[in-house]
Amino acid sequence: MGETRNSNARITYSNSQDNWLLKTLQYMKSDPEILEELINHDVAIVEGDIIMSSDRNAVVNKWPELDGHVSVPYRISSDIVKKTHDILSAMKMVSEHTCVSFHSRTTEPNYMYFKNGKGCASHVGCIGGAQPLFIGPACMMGNICHEILHALGFHHEHTRMDREKYITIIPHNIMEGMEKNFGVKNGNTFQLPYDLTSILHYGSDFFSATGLPTIVATKNEPAMGQRTHMTKLDIQRVHNLYNCD
Incomplete structure (x- = not known):
């Protein structure tokens, strides 16, 4: 028996x-942006791709400006050289429309360090030192741009305090234990409208346990969660944070 x-x-x-x-x-x-949290248990990660700081009191910092321009140093690990084109293309998505550019690191102490990962993940804001951005095999240009924007200081769009007017979270479709990834955060929206099509917005099936939506938009928006381009509002957020105007 x-x-x-x-x-x-x-x-x-x-x-x-x-x-x-x-x-x-x-x-x-x-959805490679949620893999790091699902698979990598050696690093504290929330919302699928945001690396938690070991300092609970850490404040999100901007990368330093010089004469109204920001140039962020970066380094690409030798074990992901095959991703170089995607990484450079993702940087271009940011730099071609904003005052933020990127250059290969020489001796700068603070820089973005693109390294191998299971999925795609990043800290939010400049934390100092060799700041890791995990890039897994499935992370394409749009996913990497999403992570770069996190590293520049931006949170997920679906965590805005005013989201209830635009989306509904479906708790019973969310993987057990992952409900925390759908909370809201009090942050600076720069008084810009909510953007369902932002490259920083979750897709409708992120962390789905059932194959059914975990997020439903109040109005039908097939491009919610797109990873092909920065929207006008994405670009404006960078302009506002880094004083590009």
Whole structure:
């Protein structure tokens, strides 16, 4: 009798592991920005791709300006040289429309350090030193631009305090334990409108346990969660934070 119960438990556990593997494989293709939290348990990560600071009192800092311009040093780890084109293209998405540019690091103590990861992840704002941006195999240009914007100081759009007018969170579709990733944060919106199409907005199925939406927009917006371009509002946020005007 005990052996039967144990066998059933092993089967249930095995099925659970198989389902988790299938979901992980799915996210490797569709939503690589949440993989780092799902797989990497050596780093404290929230909202799928935001690396927690070890200093609870840390304040989000901008990268330094010089004569109204910001040039952020970067380094690309030798183990992800195949991602160089995607990384440079992501930087261009930011630099071609703003006063923020990027240059290869020489001796600067603070710089963005693109390194190998399971998914895509970054700190929010400049934290100092060799600041890691994890870039996994499935992280494409748009995903990397998303992480660069985090590193420049921007949070996810869906965590804005005024989001209830624009989206509805569906708790029963969210993976168990991941509900925390759908909270709200009190932050500077620069009085800009909520942007469903922001490159910093979650997609409708992020952290879905059922395959059904975890976020539903109040008005139909098929481009919610797009990772192809920075919107006009994304660009304006960078202008406002870094005084580009």
